Amino acid sequence: DVKVTQSSRYLVKRTGEKVFLECVQDMDHENMFWYRQDPGLGLRLIYFSYDVKMKEKGDIPEGYSVSREKKERFSLILESASTNQTSMYLCASSRPRGPQHFGDGTRLSIL
Amino acid sequence: GEDVEQSLFLSVREGDSSVINCTYTDSSSTYLYWYKQEPGAGLQLLTYIFSNMDMKQDQRLTVLLNKKDKHLSLRIADTQTGDSAIYFCAEIRMDSSYKLIFGSGTRLLVRP
Numbered sequence: 001d002v003k004v005t006q007s008s009r010y011l012v013k014r015t016g017e018k019v020f021l022e023c024v025q026d027m028d029h030e031n032m033f034w035y036r037q038d039p040g041l042g043l044r045l046i047y048f049s050y051d052v053k054m055k056e057k058g059d060i061p062e063g064y065s066v067s068r069e070k071k072e073r074f075s076l077i078l079e080s081a082s083t084n085q086t087s088m089y090l091c092a093s094s095r096p097r098g099p100q101h102f103g104d105g106t107r108l109s110i111l
Numbered sequence: 112g113e114d115v116e117q118s119l120f121l122s123v124r125e126g127d128s129s130v131i132n133c134t135y136t137d138s139s140s141t142y143l144y145w146y147k148q149e150p151g152a153g154l155q156l157l158t159y160i161f162s163n164m165d166m167k168q169d170q171r172l173t174v175l176l177n178k179k180d181k182h183l184s185l186r187i188a189d190t191q192t193g194d195s196a197i198y199f200c201a202e203i204r205m206d207s208s209y210k211l212i213f214g215s216g217t218r219l220l221v222r223p
Contacts, residue, residue, distance in 0.1 A: 042216065045210060090153055100211055
């Protein structure tokens with residue numbers, strides 16, 4: 001079974017902090033994705049990556065950056081957290097043109 | 112447009128069948144997916160269908176695809192209370208990004 005592991009289920013941070021969300025997959029997938037999910041807005045793609053050190057902006061990249069130094073790990077970085085970044089963050093991985101497999105999500109609260 | 116559309120809510124009685132509908136826009140989509148999300152959890156891949164198929168059955172799940180109308184449905188037979196969740200359909204973009212475009216999700220409530 002594909003396993004996508006997000007480092008935290010719940011996280012509370014303060015405005016202005018630099019926040020790191022980590023995601024690891026164990027299936028040697030080339031593609032990795034970060035989404036946020038908000039009530040009434042569905043899933044929105046923040047960033048994705050096709051390969052190590054490659055990154056592409058999704059639909060809402062502002063205020064975020066990513067890092068993919070190793071194939072199995074994709075990190076989402078909130079450079080200076082703001083209250084409007086309080087959300088559920090979901091990581092996914094896939095083979096090229098394959099179905100995406102999701103982690104359990106990180107519920108992030110910015111106070 | 113890019114919209115994948117679903118109805119927001121469905122309520123059924125335990126033991127009945129549930130049918131969740133979805134319309135999509137990209138006629139070149141090769142795969143269409145159904146995901147399930149339970150409260151506080153991530154999305155679980157339930158099933159998928161290749162665009163040259165009309166139907167796919169997997170135990171209690173039946174997926175029907177009408178390419179002409181760009182209509183996808185998920186039927187759950189003998190619905191159980193454990194099936195209560197949000198169900199998302201998604202299509203894969205066949206441009207260079209291979210992004211998934213998700214619907215807004217249908218909340219299924221199964222009444223005892």
